[in-house]
Amino acid sequence: MNKSTQRKLNAVLYAIAATGISVSSQAIAADKDSEEKIERIEITGSHIKRNDMEGPSPVLAIDETDIANSGAQDISELLAKLSVAGQGTFSTQGNDADDTSNGGSAISLRGLGADSTLVLLNGRRVSVSAFAKNIGTAFVDINSIPVSAIKRIDILKDGASATYGSDAIAGVVNVILKKDFTGLELSGGIADTTEDGGKENSFSLMWGNGDDKGHTTVIMDYFKRDETMFSDRDYSKSADQSARGGADQRSSSGNPGTYIPATIGADGSITTKSDEYTRVPDINCPAGLLDTAGNLCRYDYAPHMSSVPSTERAGIVVLHETQVGDETTFFAEASYQRNSSIVKGAASPSFNEFYMKADNPSLQGTWLQDMFPGEDITMRRRLTETGGRQKEAVSSSSRIVLGFNGVASIGDNEWDWEMGYTFSHNSNQEFGQNGFVQTSRIQQAIEDGSFNPLSTTQPQSVIDGIMVNTTRNGKSTTKSYDAKMSGDLFDISAGTVAMAVGAEYREESMSDLPDQMFLNGDIFGTEATASKGSRDQTSLFVEFAVPIIDTLELQLALRYEDYSDFGTNTSPKVAFRWAADENITVRGSWGEAFRAPSLVQLGLGEAQQSPNLVDPVRCPLTGNASDCDPIERTVIYTGNPDLKAEESESYNLGLIWSLTDDLNFSIDYWSYDQTNLVTLDPKFVLDNHGTDPAFVKRQNSSTGIPGEIVEIYDTYRNLGGQKTDGIDLDINYKMTTNSAGEFKFGANITWVNEFDEISSLGVVDNLAGEYQHPEYRWTGSADWVLDDVSASMRVNYISEYKQDKDADATGTVDSMMTIDANTSYHGISNTKITLGINNLLNEEPSFVKTTFMGYDQQTHSAQGRFIYLKGTYTF
Template identity: 60%
Template sequence: MKRPQFWQSACAAAVSLILTPTAFAAEPEVERIEVTGTHIKRTDLEGASPMTVLSAEDIARSGAQDISQLLSKLPVSGSGTFSTQGNNSDDTANGGAAVSLRGLGADATLVLLNGRRIAVSSFAKSIDTAFVDINSIPISAVKRIDIVKDGASATYGSDAIAGVINIIMKKDFEGFEVNGKLAETVEDGGGQQAGSILWGTEAADGKSHTTVIFDYFKERETLFADRDYSSSADQTPNGGDDFRSSAGNPGSYIPATIGADGSITPKSDLFSWTPDVNCPADSVKGNYCRYDYAPLMTSVPESTRMGLSVFQDYEFNDELSLFAEMMYQHNESVVKGAASPSFGEFYMLNDNPLFTSGAATNPFPGEDLTMRRRLTETGPRQKSSESDSARIVLGLNGMLSDWEWELAYTYSYNRNHEYGEQGFVWTPRLQEAINSGAFNPLATSQQGDVIDDISVSTTRNGKSTTNAFDGKIAGDLFDMPAGSVAMAVGFEYREEKLSDNPDELFKRGEIFGTEATEAYGERDQTSLFIELAVPVFEKLEAQLALRYEDYSDFGDTTNPKIALRYTPLDNLTFRASWGEAFRAPSLVQLGLGPSQESPGLVDAVRCPLTGLEEDCTAQERTVIFSGNPDLQPEESTSYNFGGIWEITDGLSVGVDYWNYDQEGLITSDTQYLVNTQGDDPSVVKREPTDANGVPGRIIEIYDQFANLGSQTTDGVDLDVQYTMNTQSAGEFGFNYNLTWVNSFDQVREDGSTRELAGEYQHPEYRWTGGMDWGYTNWQTSARLNYIGEYQDNIDAGATGTIDSMMTLDLNVTYIGFDHWSLTLGANNVLNEEPSFSAADFMGYDQATHSAIGALWYGKVSYQF
């Protein structure tokens, strides 16, 4: 029976995942192709390094709506992977997405586009993580994604500690194709629309090829209020804690000493915080009038993406060709959050006009006051973000005798604009309004135009650029008994610049209720590399690589790699690799200005003395965070060994053991800082110590990036592939892909070890299992996605276990019409809810689990 195109593609994908010795048995004239992970062309897609290849057909069968959703489901993805889920008014990279291989961090995973670098997002994630925004790459334009699953700095330089994700675009597309897609959730919120147009043609003389791709994607917002389990920050009904804010409306008050410079010192040694008398009884907890911020916050933002890609090749003659790539992407998103909170930034003097006129009653007669209060009068916060990404590549390649060479120039930028449109408050003007009596903090509503007077719009602008020249030449050096020794040598020169610039009000500290960053930096880098492919024996091949890099801001580094592939039997292959890798400090980590963040932290100094919930559970604390120009690069050593056994013509099993040892980890550990230096006033600023010697409550914490300790991780990957062809029922394909994390240990500077495998956001087991079936004009796919159980966040006081989660994705495609194909499918068909976590207000770990629920979609494609 003639195989449908679907199953031809499936078999090709299986071959790319399962290394078979028949590749070596092929005729010598087989064309060599470019392979991610090496600069030397090969006759097959996979060498000695472990690698996963996702074809366009694999992507379509996955049901993924964008690249971040596709890659986040891979078992090799780990902690540090993030999507637009969880973006809210406190985020610093709204609309962005990135993948973290092996859980080593998004900034330790190198993302390439057609083998070359992309400018990082100008807005770092959560202040500290520089990343390539994969939302700037349209999924409709992707031909293939190569994932190298070991360290690759010897080949590609910085950031390839955990591996490389190389996204190959449809540069050689032929014909015309139009795609339209609609998706709807079964829960409230969400839903998507997507479309793309692809056109590609070759000139009549065969000397040039042009591809043009337009894409569009729109997603409606989902609020935490749209899911029952996240609709309230009070998670006590679900078995968690009450995460409602201590800044409510009406608020809570305490007498304070007001300095001549406007400094505020609560008299905590004499008084306690007291809720406003008008605070509803169900909002009073402890000493505070609480506020439920969850219903107003964004879970998945409203977003729109559109882009245009143009690829051009031109062959001057048999020995010289030109290639060009031009890509532009525009993304927009809108995120929402609760009204701005204050945690003691404002005061009322005892002679305030509201008190002297009798318009308000001082709850502490004769005392000056400070307050914890939510500015609900200004409305919930809302920010809109716009991101523009562009990339131009111009290059020449050709032949010099029997050697292939290539030269190219790349310019890439990412520009971000963020606008605070509602709910942001100008601090000095609010204090002036309180002092004059125009704003009454003891009232739940305000009179006159005072809200307009204190409200302000905010802006933040960022730009990241990369200019690069690269060149290489590759060919055979000499012959050995087992074959020719091939060599590649080359260079790269790269200039990077980054600026993240909030408005002047933020720089002066006159805006509260938002998080933003200020960072500037630039560097240039020169690298030289050499790589050898050596046929040691007939059945043993070696890859030897060495790369030297010189950076303008911290010095130089040299990184080697050795990889071996051994095929003792026709159906059995062993492979091993060892290499050193590094990650240069990002420009954000070097040049971040003092920036405010509000993580949930436990006050380990006061908790043993007071036993109070506010001290012993994770509460929002103000952290003033900054960069460190003295940072050194992270260094890593990794090795991998494994084998692939083709048991039968259709069944193969691959097993790989991997190990990473990372030194000089660039990070911060603010909770550990509080635990160990919480009584140092230069590190933690506190209210005055009370009469019993109990240190005062935390006002501010000062932290910065540092090369803190190290981390090691190891584990096993398992890949099983099986294909079966029947005469009467079509063709079947089965696959199972597992990643088991055996250990993940972080070692601090003082030698203390934190074991993370099986702990919060570090499940030990992740796997996917799939079945594909093709029969006549029908193509069907099913995918199971499994994330194992792991411990809840003990740093946040949660001691339970987060249950495992499994989802089922299904789709079916009919291709029986001329030029047309129709697809119907669903992700998370059974509408599984994310497993409960007591560590955060939304009731689940949004960095690991998805709250989208069942998403049904239909797709129509027209091709000719």
């Protein structure tokens, strides 16, 4: 540990001491004659241990029985179906060859973003993925947590920065692992879709042993899933969705390609003459691939792309506790998970990167030279000769937690204390295995005539000479020291005032470095990122539980954060819980939360993507499809070290009503107001700086019309904000019969009233009910148990929403409802066998006009009917 780290750690420990509370080194001896103590537990959302599970903040608890009954095969599938999940939730299904986080999964509570949802493992932080989602969204890859190791998942549904710090704007997902299992349990499963692709196999082993002095649990997990291609579903096998009433999103870069007269400078600079000459598709362009204007020879990339990449995961978790004193326990957690995905994409496209000079040997005596004698030529052309792009994405996650906890005497009271060290590391690699082409090599091959762009086939030796293997390496590390204590302060007339106080020191670092060819811009047609950064953070927090009257309790919390890179932040929270009578409880909370800019957003180097954008400058002047259609544009993104933290104010007001011992419901109104939103927006750049060369590089033009877009330059900015509110309704009913068994029914419903997107100019756009923002999501459940047989059913509903108005689409995206069902038999000693079907009726995802696959991957699933068989044997 370096001196700076040691000084800051000392500051953390001194801060705890500065509270004026003296902790005795000797624990209070247990009084053998006293009555048995009621165990106090720490619930998600509070650092103060209490005697019951119900606190002032709304928490959705999902135990291992709920997980099994849901039919989810992994944690990402489970969380994606929750009613509180929203836009920004993604899984491996949503990734493709151009994604920057292939193989990863995350949840976005309330649709506020995966980076605004804090994910904890046993109450402590997990290192974020080394590869951010869509360049800048930092997230914890929930695929790094094996579902077989999960005891319970607590989802805190209000802002929690006062309790847990940064990233808890929308809430917290706290994954609790099994640590007290005794025995040996083996589980295995097989599964497959009734469509093509998606076959799965899984296996897990859990062993535990211990006594009153200590306990050890070991969990090993293996999971394998076969790929699903877009071509495996009728509705997504073509990027031309016009036959279904959608858009033709086939690429403007095809093979045969489209050729454009140009002037090539001595330095290789390209000036097109597309305003003077008509673009000329190769005369061999097959029928059906020409655009409506006859200028572009298109290419259908959809059949060559992964819808769900093939995935293989393996991991181990070890949890250990040992009593080292009468009231002191040493605990340790260690885990390692390796995930591997194979991602496939279409062949690399070029957009005017390459050229043939007038004297090029491949141009001589051709139809193109006859049409444009003496002209240099540039082109849009797909390198199908190399085959599709394929890369392997490998993620390795490791984590170690070491600490002590116990009970200490402070005056006449007992205080719980805990201190720990956490090391969490994520390492990501991507290996380009096929279809990646070096720009300089192919341009040289074009110039010497060995690669003929006017031919659709090339000698294999030439192809081998231009293709390269690429690499990308990322690392993300979090190291933290934490200490806290909680207990009773003093008595007042209404009860006892309790307090928790603590501190944390955390170091974070990350790097995302592609190989030198990417950094030199020498790999074309493929997105790349480069970023690096590090920081440290110190936080102090305090929390009080104050009884006002016998039935009313206040929670007061405050957390101070000091970041080395952007400054300080203080987050308060006030919450209450009022037991109006024995059946009705009212709860409410108000708090401020924040999200520190991610290290990627602060330290991103030049990163490239190719979003589909319209050119708002040239379109009104030319009317050309190449200007007015949303086609691929090269965008160069960079980080911004001057970013401010995102801030949020949230409140929640709810009612819990237990009508009977078996019937209860809760209703909560929630609201979030987020400002200083960190975002990238190339459309904003084009609309506001479309003719400024500092923001938009254009080709030279020999006319008064600005040249075509070459590159767009965008950087992260604090632009506007978002505001959302709505209602959660949870209903649970249990019915026990004498002969028909026990029944449980439930429903979790979320209604979004408003989801306002607020621009930097203060313009408010309510997205509730708009594209990718359904107003309603709900899940209904029914569980039944009779003797050795049990069965479960889940109904998952997502309401309709409007087509993408930003792409000028009208109409609605239909609602989607799926049914998941399973049945289990327990009649064989120590054995459980489960047969289940997800999406029982084989519902297809609702049609979307503006996506190349014809549906909304962020909201709907294309898995189709999925049948699985699982078995568990306990020794």
